Amino acid sequence: MVIAGWKDKFSLVVIYSTLIGLCIVVIFPLLYVISVSLTPYSQVLKHGGFLIFPREITLSAYKAFLNDGMIPHAFSVTVFITVVGTFINLLLTSMMAYPLTKRYLPGRNVFLLLIVFTTLFGGGMIPTYLIVKATGLLDTVWAMIIPAAIGSFNLLVMKAFFENLPESLDEAARIDGAGETSILVRIVLPLSLPIMATVGLFYAVGHWNEFFAAIIYISDRELHPLQVILQTILRSTQNPEQLNVEETLPTVSLQMAAVVITALPIICVYPFIQQYFTKGVLLGSVKG
Structure with missing residues (x-):
């Protein structure tokens, strides 16, 4: 029973870790697109072209x-x-x-x-x-x-x-x-x-x-x-x-x-x- 319970917990950890990883893979491009569209391009270049959260917002x-x-x-x-x-x-x-x-x-x-x-x-x-x-x-x-x-x-x-x-x-x-x-x-x-x-x-x-x-x-x-x-x-x-x-x-x-x-x-x-x-x-x- 102890072994079965441990296997169930391990399976849940693997499943949830996989789902969290997939969510990150999906959400990251969305955040990047939104951030670049709202951030002055000079700030985008300042951060090496990768920006997840905008620090300066422009609607230009x-x-x-x-x-x-x-x-x-x-x-x-x-x-x-x-x-x-x-x-x-x-x-x-x-x-x-x-x-x-x-x-x-x-x-x-x-x-x-x-x-x-x-x-x-x-x-x-x-x-x-x-x-x-x-x-x-x-x-x-x-x-x-x-x-x-x-x-x-x-x-x-x-x-x-x-x-x-x-x-x-x-x-x-x-x-x-x-x-x-x-x-x-x-x-x-x-x-x-x-x-x-x-x-x-x-x-x-x-x-x-x-x-x-x-x-x-x-x-x-x-x-x-x-x-x-x-x-x-x-x-x-x-x-x-x-x-x-x-x-x-x-x-x-x-x-x-x-x-x-x-x-x-x-x-x-x-x-x-x-x-x-x-x-x-x-x-x-x-x-x-």
């Missing part, structure tokens, strides 16, 4: 971004594609995942095979561009939403979660005269809050960090999302003729401020859905 880097007239408009574009895009993603993904849980669906195995195939092979950038062009989505915000309306991985995770729900609920609803749409809206979706929050977070982060689709499909600068505008500002700091902030605001300070600006909204939202995130991933990844 953040003011440089906020004073740019394109930032508020780009922020509104990003919020629009994140909110509307995530809603469309969840709507279409749930409407496709639910029928695929029914074994009596004609052609179910064929659909699943095609979905799995798309997780391994993509259509390619040029064919996708031609499709977006043919459908008239170029230079519209919908070009950053519609082509990625359903993610194959998220669809399979949501399908697995739906399959874990008791079939007796569907049977009882059908006995009461409910149709498939009514069952999905009134029974399945209210019980699927964990997976909806999890998949919604995946989609929202993707929309919030939208960059590649914007530079490929959007040529109108008025429709560029926040990530593209921030990258443009950072690139212009390397040319003093375009943006005269090189002397007081080095590129490093602006880069760190850009990281904080883009990551802060997602970091603020995550704690509110964290309780659903773990449960959604676990139940949606393994079918019981």
